[in-house]
Amino acid sequence: MEDLPINLPPEIQKPNFRALDGLRGVAILIVIYSHVLRAFPPGSNDIGLIGVYIFFVISGFLITTLLLKERLKYGNINLKGFYLRRCFRILPVAFLYLIVMAFLNTIYKLNIERSFFLSSFLFVRNLPLQQHGEIFTGHFWSLAIEEQFYLIFPFFIVWLSLRNYKRLVQYSILMILLLSYVCVKKLDTDFFHVPVSVHLLISWLFNLFGKGTVLILIGSLFSILLVTQNKFIRLVYNKAPDFLSLLLFLLGVIILTPVFPWHAPLISSTVFGIMMAFVIILNLKERSLMGRLLENKPLKTIGILSYSLYIWQQIFTYKQPWHEAGTDLLLITANLIALGIIAWMSYYLYERKILAYKNRFKRV
Template identity: 60%
Template sequence: MQNLTIKLPAAIQQPGFRALDGLRAVSIGIVIMAHVLTPFLGNSYLGLIGVYIFFVISGFLITTLLLKERVKYGSISLKGFYIRRCLRILPVAYGFLLVLLCLNALFKLEIPGSSFLNCLLFIKNLPILPNRDWYTGHYWSLGVEEQFYLLFPFLLVSLSLRNYKRLIVCLIILIPLLSIINSRKLDTGYLQVPGFIHWAITWVVNLFGGGTVLILTGSLFSILLLTENRFITHICNKAPAFSSLLLFTIGSMLLYPTLPTQIRIFSVPVFGFIIAFVIVLNLKERAMFGRLLEFEWMKKLGILSYSLYIWQQLFTYKQPWHNAGTNVWLLLLNLTALLIVSFLSYSLYEKKFLNFKKRFKRV
């Protein structure tokens, strides 16, 4: 069967994609707000909304860039891809851990060595080593991302685009079903399931159920857009200017924690589809939400989003130097410090690696 044909829309041919930096700014803003509000409201579902948006953006962006590379050069360099990813992710991730190691000794934070090891190996999302501490808690999302990078770009290169699309569609459908099975268990009075099946399902859910579905959804929408899927094309052409903002609002409500567990398991992939639609619709100049995200300060905040995400764990809740708790002025002081530290981290440290990363850039 003939493979899918890739065609690059005008919005995708640009070096940067419209409104994506602004959407990153919204994502990191939601994460920071959720963590700041923890002393007031307890654990909030808001933080997950921000991280889940990052996952969808990541899947869409990575797949689009790799397919652009295939169009331009006729092939995809996995070596170049992994070098670029390492230069983007590792310097700040490991730099934070080095600083945290010093703070752990200075302030006696009692962060166990297993937590540092989990973060170094990017397995924080897997039930391998004990890793319950606040300061490295956000590394679970980096684990999800890195595990995706290890497998799915290789599949994108190895499989035809049509078969890759079929595979990720199957996974998007299958993983939520396995999550429900895992949460409810399989043993009943009529059916006794061997322990290794429970073990296998648990591992599949841990590997692919904590955000990978959302990254795959972004990847799927990249393929649908670049292969001119009729449904996506029709939606993009006919959707009114306010639709992406409306969809974003509706999608955020789907993750409300009081919904039944079974509904929330399926609401996560539905949320992913909604955010993917938001990304695609915002590529259009007329999109109202896209225009808001294009404000210069939003784009600058989006550029800082990775640094902000890594460093915010020290400044938003349980600060090592002083637990601000519900003291609003101390919280504001810590947020100011977070912005300064993130800016300096990006300008004086990250940027050196990002400039070196440009040597391996192909599109």
């Protein structure tokens, strides 16, 4: 069977994808805003998932697209180079944060257990290894999900034909959703009466693949649909009005908000992921209304710093080790300014120097 042809649109052939930095900027601002809101009644931070989910879809789309570009240009994918690039990008600041938190844990008696540091260091923070609720390393759950995706699916992109990889992604999305539904509704125990060991296995698989992996896979699937010239995707891409991506973004946010009348976590997050994938694709175009908004320089700068901001924001929002700001707007503002300074220093004085080594392994 003939494989799917890779035909990169002109926007994909560029070294940097338009508006993605701005979209990252929006995502991290949502996360920070939600964490600050936790100090205010009713104390919910559910809207922070909107920002994290945007990051998931971007990751799936971007990683898959870069690997496919590499395959088209060189006829192969250098997995060693891929993993070295990921390590140089993700590990240095993540490990630096954990080292800083270890010192703060001692100085301020934060009572962070070693198991939390270990699970964060090993990027298994999403697994049910210990009780959840620890704040200062809690955000490593999303990093764990991304790292686990990187460890598994790039191998399939290399080993499988693009047609079979597309099928694998589609079947994986369906199976993960089904598994998630079974786990959340406890159908295995309530209906099928499976042994406890089987229920535990399903719970582990749900935590491993069911809390974000679907969104990453949706991003990966839409990358394939775009570069293989899927007729529906091309029709939407070519004929969509300028305002559609902004409308989809706003509708997606509404659907994922818990107060939405028909909010259902599994369905809502999947629909949101599909909407964000369309938002990414539509904002590759020059004439997109939302794309022009995302090209705003301050927003792009925030997007460039988004990973640094995400890592460090946990100790500057909600509960600070040194002095909790609570609902004091002056202290909240001071902490946010400090976060911006720390993130800027982290990126430009530390991370970017290491990223210079990452670029030595860059092929596309």
